[in-house]
Amino acid sequence: MDWRDVTVYVNGDEYTKTIPVQMTLAEFLRDELFLTGTKIGCNEGECGACTVILDGVAVNSCLVLAVHADGKNVLTIEGVSEGELHPLQQAFLDAGAVQCGFCTPGMIMTAKALLDRDPAPSREVIRKEIEGNLCRCTGYNRIIDAVEKAALMLQKR
Amino acid sequence: MDYIVKTRPAKIDPLFPEINIDPGDVFDFPDDSVELPAIIGKSLPRKDGQEKVTGRTKFGADHNIPGQLYAAVLHSTEAHAVIRKIDTSEAKKIKGVRAVLTGEDCKVRFGHMLVDQPVLAQEKVRYWGEPVAAVAADTLHLAKLAVRKIKVDYEPLPVVETVEDALRADTLVHENWSDYQLLGGCAPVPGTNIVDEFVLVHGDVEKGFREADVVVENELFCSMIQHAPLETHAAIAIADHDNCHIISPAQSPFMIRKIIANAFGYRLDRVRVTCTDIGGAFGCKVEARLEPLCVALARRTKRPVKLVFERHEEFAAALARAGVKFRIKTGATKEGKLTAQQIYIYWDTGAYATFGPRVNYNAGFASNGPYYIPNSFVDGFCLVSNKSLGTAYRGFGITEVAFAHETQMDALANKLGIDPLEFRLKNALRNGQESVAGEVMQDVGISECLEKAAEAVGWYDGPLQWRTAEGKLRGKGIACFIKLTGTPSTTSVMLRMNEDGTVTLLSGSREMGQGVETVLPQLASSVLGIDVERIIMSPVDTAFTPYDKTTTSSRSTFHGGLAVMDAARDMVRQLKALMARHWDCPVEEITYDKGVIRCLFDPEASVDINTSFFTRYLKEEPPIIAVGRYGTKDIFSPPDPDTHQSDRPTIMWMMGAQAAEVEVDPDTGRTKIIRIGAAHDVGRAINPDNCRQQIQGAVLMGVGNALLEEMIYVNGVLVNANMVDYKIPTSMDADFETMVDLVECPHNTGPYGVKGIGEPGMAPTAPAIANAISRACGHQFKSIPVKAEHVLFRE
Numbered sequence: 001m002d003w004r005d006v007t008v009y010v011n012g013d014e015y016t017k018t019i020p021v022q023m024t025l026a027e028f029l030r031d032e033l034f035l036t037g038t039k040i041g042c043n044e045g046e047c048g049a050c051t052v053i054l055d056g057v058a059v060n061s062c063l064v065l066a067v068h069a070d071g072k073n074v075l076t077i078e079g080v081s082e083g084e085l086h087p088l089q090q091a092f093l094d095a096g097a098v099q100c101g102f103c104t105p106g107m108i109m110t111a112k113a114l115l116d117r118d119p120a121p122s123r124e125v126i127r128k129e130i131e132g133n134l135c136r137c138t139g140y141n142r143i144i145d146a147v148e149k150a151a152l153m154l155q156k157r
Numbered sequence: 158m159d160y161i162v163k164t165r166p167a168k169i170d171p172l173f174p175e176i177n178i179d180p181g182d183v184f185d186f187p188d189d190s191v192e193l194p195a196i197i198g199k200s201l202p203r204k205d206g207q208e209k210v211t212g213r214t215k216f217g218a219d220h221n222i223p224g225q226l227y228a229a230v231l232h233s234t235e236a237h238a239v240i241r242k243i244d245t246s247e248a249k250k251i252k253g254v255r256a257v258l259t260g261e262d263c264k265v266r267f268g269h270m271l272v273d274q275p276v277l278a279q280e281k282v283r284y285w286g287e288p289v290a291a292v293a294a295d296t297l298h299l300a301k302l303a304v305r306k307i308k309v310d311y312e313p314l315p316v317v318e319t320v321e322d323a324l325r326a327d328t329l330v331h332e333n334w335s336d337y338q339l340l341g342g343c344a345p346v347p348g349t350n351i352v353d354e355f356v357l358v359h360g361d362v363e364k365g366f367r368e369a370d371v372v373v374e375n376e377l378f379c380s381m382i383q384h385a386p387l388e389t390h391a392a393i394a395i396a397d398h399d400n401c402h403i404i405s406p407a408q409s410p411f412m413i414r415k416i417i418a419n420a421f422g423y424r425l426d427r428v429r430v431t432c433t434d435i436g437g438a439f440g441c442k443v444e445a446r447l448e449p450l451c452v453a454l455a456r457r458t459k460r461p462v463k464l465v466f467e468r469h470e471e472f473a474a475a476l477a478r479a480g481v482k483f484r485i486k487t488g489a490t491k492e493g494k495l496t497a498q499q500i501y502i503y504w505d506t507g508a509y510a511t512f513g514p515r516v517n518y519n520a521g522f523a524s525n526g527p528y529y530i531p532n533s534f535v536d537g538f539c540l541v542s543n544k545s546l547g548t549a550y551r552g553f554g555i556t557e558v559a560f561a562h563e564t565q566m567d568a569l570a571n572k573l574g575i576d577p578l579e580f581r582l583k584n585a586l587r588n589g590q591e592s593v594a595g596e597v598m599q600d601v602g603i604s605e606c607l608e609k610a611a612e613a614v615g616w617y618d619g620p621l622q623w624r625t626a627e628g629k630l631r632g633k634g635i636a637c638f639i640k641l642t643g644t645p646s647t648t649s650v651m652l653r654m655n656e657d658g659t660v661t662l663l664s665g666s667r668e669m670g671q672g673v674e675t676v677l678p679q680l681a682s683s684v685l686g687i688d689v690e691r692i693i694m695s696p697v698d699t700a701f702t703p704y705d706k707t708t709t710s711s712r713s714t715f716h717g718g719l720a721v722m723d724a725a726r727d728m729v730r731q732l733k734a735l736m737a738r739h740w741d742c743p744v745e746e747i748t749y750d751k752g753v754i755r756c757l758f759d760p761e762a763s764v765d766i767n768t769s770f771f772t773r774y775l776k777e778e779p780p781i782i783a784v785g786r787y788g789t790k791d792i793f794s795p796p797d798p799d800t801h802q803s804d805r806p807t808i809m810w811m812m813g814a815q816a817a818e819v820e821v822d823p824d825t826g827r828t829k830i831i832r833i834g835a836a837h838d839v840g841r842a843i844n845p846d847n848c849r850q851q852i853q854g855a856v857l858m859g860v861g862n863a864l865l866e867e868m869i870y871v872n873g874v875l876v877n878a879n880m881v882d883y884k885i886p887t888s889m890d891a892d893f894e895t896m897v898d899l900v901e902c903p904h905n906t907g908p909y910g911v912k913g914i915g916e917p918g919m920a921p922t923a924p925a926i927a928n929a930i931s932r933a934c935g936h937q938f939k940s941i942p943v944k945a946e947h948v949l950f951r952e
Binding site: 020022035038039040042043044046047049076077078080081085089090092093094096098100102103104108127128130131133135136137138139140143144 | 202203205206207208209210211212213214215216218219298385386387388389434435436437438439467468669670671672846847849850851853854855856857858879880881885886887888889891892894895
């Protein structure tokens with residue numbers, strides 16, 4: 001097995017680790033850094049539960065090798081709020097967009113990457129954007145409501 | 158509101174005469190003159206929300222134990238075969254591999270009704286995906302590597318793939334049922350693939366068909382589908398020969414405790430099940446799944462063992478909803494009155510019994526729908542086959558039987574030229590009518606549900622079938638259902654007042670998205686008058702949580718709620734006694750109203766338990782700890798085994814209706830949902846928005862069932878065992894509005910009139926959509942899902 005040293009900046013903190021080259025970013029976050037907010041639902045890029053933001057882009061962390069994140073910035077659900085909840089998190093609660101909660105971190109990361117580049121997306125854009133994040137509980141429409149609400153909250157800031 | 162206030166006779170537990178209360182006072186609420194507490198009917202945000210949006214919630218795979226080993230499983234590549242030889246030598250040579258187990262090493266079987274399922278295949282495999290060998294190693298990588306080195310030599314056997322194969326019984330999935338310990342709840346038929354049969358006889362169907370002017374007969378089919386929660390199964394076990402500790406996202410920890418204790422020969426109290434949060438379950442986390450494998454490996458290695466299913470394993474070797482075939486015959490008079498219905502049901506429950514017989518039982522009772530039908534005959538067969546295991550799935554067979562009876566209602570209405578809604582309303586059950594189970598029905602709200610659901614999609618605003626200007630086919634459809642909750646069952650809870658006056662609620666009801674962690678505190682608050690913010694639910698662990706049968710059957714708010722209110726009244730009594738001692742007055746002179754305790758004859762003696770001032774009274778006093786119980790054994794009237802007639806087969810019936818408007822593209826065959834109206838009788842909505850959330854989510858699950866989802870088997874091999882080929886709805890499939898109507902026809906026993914809503918939201922969705930598609934296309938579809946190819950290539 002090949003090992004490699006990597007330095008990854010996760011939620012603003014620097015981590016240097018020696019890891020096997022085949023380790024995915026999702027495994028790195030969960031097993032090396034104990035950041036279990038990033039969920040694994042399928043481990044093959046189909047469900048979106050492991051979505052994190054890598055240098056500003058929402059990615060399925062189960063499809064990215066950890067070595068690929070060497071020297072890069074990763075934002076996970078644990079880094080979204082500082083103190084009080086981020087407007088997206090608050091909006092998910094207000095809109096009733098959470099049930100079992102397993103898809104929620106990935107949903108919020110996908111939505112955050114969207115709002116970071118498009119502060120006022122239409123419902124259609126939001127719907128399309130979260131297409132790769134599966135949810136079995138909510139029926140999605142309240143999640144879209146939440147992203148819309150969050151966009152308004154962020155615009156007012 | 159017209160409901161009957163009923164009180165049960167007071168039952169005093171001889172062991173705790175002073176703790177038990179007169180149940181009469183629990184039920185003093187359903188009375189028009191009594192105002193509901195303000196906390197009832199309030200859409201509070203969910204208590205588990207903050208943890209979930211910040212990623213702090215710990216699901217099964219998020220837990221780790223120091224010193225743990227990682228497990229991986231070798232699954233059968235055959236659907237039915239004799240295992241000639243397993244060669245584990247190469248796997249055992251890998252450094253860091255601590256155990257490799259096969260059926261030779263572990264001869265344990267487990268089960269809830271029938272102890273038929275081997276932890277690891279014994280001598281033969283019975284479905285594609287069945288665990289054949291398991292490895293525990295220092296890392297997951299090594300465990301998976303070792304699994305790949307195991308070689309199995311199979312001798313294929315004929316595959317039992319359909320219910321017809323199973324009925325023919327040329328090939329038996331299980332050679333000898335009597336080899337297995339029978340725990341109850343099913344009666345396998347020797348020399349057949351029948352694991353249980355359910356027969357319901359009411360009136361005389363032959364006479365009923367003679368009285369009918371029209372009779373329709375159909376053969377209908379529902380595909381096998383997956384629960385597909387976003388969280389796959391996961392478990393950790395720490396075990397030796399005397400003690401066993403399991404950590405898993407268990408839906409029914411006490412049931413899993415019992416299954417494990419029975420399988421491995423532990424004394425019940427030596428098995429501890431610690432529950433993690435649940436990332437969706439829908440029935441697939443009710444019974445033991447990975448737990449027995451982890452226990453076997455942990456006993457062998459003397460180390461904690463963790464196993465998490467990959468998604469493809471979830472498809473291959475977790476659980477499913479059985480496929481089912483119906484032969485159904487229904488008769489009605491020309492005026493549109495149902496006279497008789499006869500239903501043969503054939504469940505393809507897969508290789509082992511699991512909860513299949515219970516699905517057959519619950520669905521058997523529900524299979525005639527919420528209708529007054531004077532003559533009925535139901536014969537349900539739970540059949541084993543060489544497929545994945547069909548078990549509990551959001552409703553225990555209710556969607557499937559609703560698809561059958563609702564297809565019939567449309568067929569009859571069409572034949573008679575009666576509007577399908579009118580036809581249903583003519584036959585909908587009413588208070589005081591006898592059901593097909595022989596029970597005189599009460600608190601029935603189905604007519605209102607039908608009307609409200611239809612109204613939501615503009616049923617009378619235009620035709621039920623038309624073609625749009627763009628040439629698309631539009632249609633409306635409606636469907637309803639009836640469902641029982643498992644009876645008898647019991648539950649118990651504890652309310653602990655902490656030193657700061659906050660309250661911890663210990664209940665085995667598992668939060669899995671449905672909101673029980675919010676609703677049970679609301680019910681406690683309604684009696685105690687303590688701010689609901691100050692009442693939280695404890696984590697669930699069989700080591701300290703009071704017994705609860707299961708979190709299934711839409712029972713938690715009803716059963717758990719009554720137990721919580723029982724405990725809360727006990728707590729009120731203890732608080733009154735505490736203050737009587739303090740104020741030195743007789744307890745009869747103490748009043749308790751919305752958390753304010755007063756002494757009647759002393760204006761100075763008054764305290765609000767919500768204030769910090771109150772806590773000084775708790776100091777060095779005997780702790781306030783209250784117990785509440787609820788059980789339905791005394792209400793249950795055991796059904797006659799030959800006819801399933803019973804005065805009271807269940808404590809609670811749930812009913813509801815949904816209407817769908819769909820648009821079918823005649824060129825592509827694709828169906829688009831335009832809108833859905835969902836009206837459910839929830840009895841009383843404790844947290845209305847929570848009810849709506851559950852229904853809206855369930856409706857989309859039903860859309861998947863109606864249009865997308867099926868487990869496709871080819872020669873016993875599941876060929877779509879991943880989330881690309883097995884489609885669950887995405888956000889793009891959800892682009893329609895679900896209008897929810899919460900009908901409140903209060904139950905005479907439930908807390909404030911509550912009835913269940915966890916499972917019902919999904920029950921009528923697929924039948925309503927199928928009826929809408931059939932109407933749009935002018936063609937009766939006879940199976941679900943109705944996919945584009947079915948629409949395009951319809952006869």
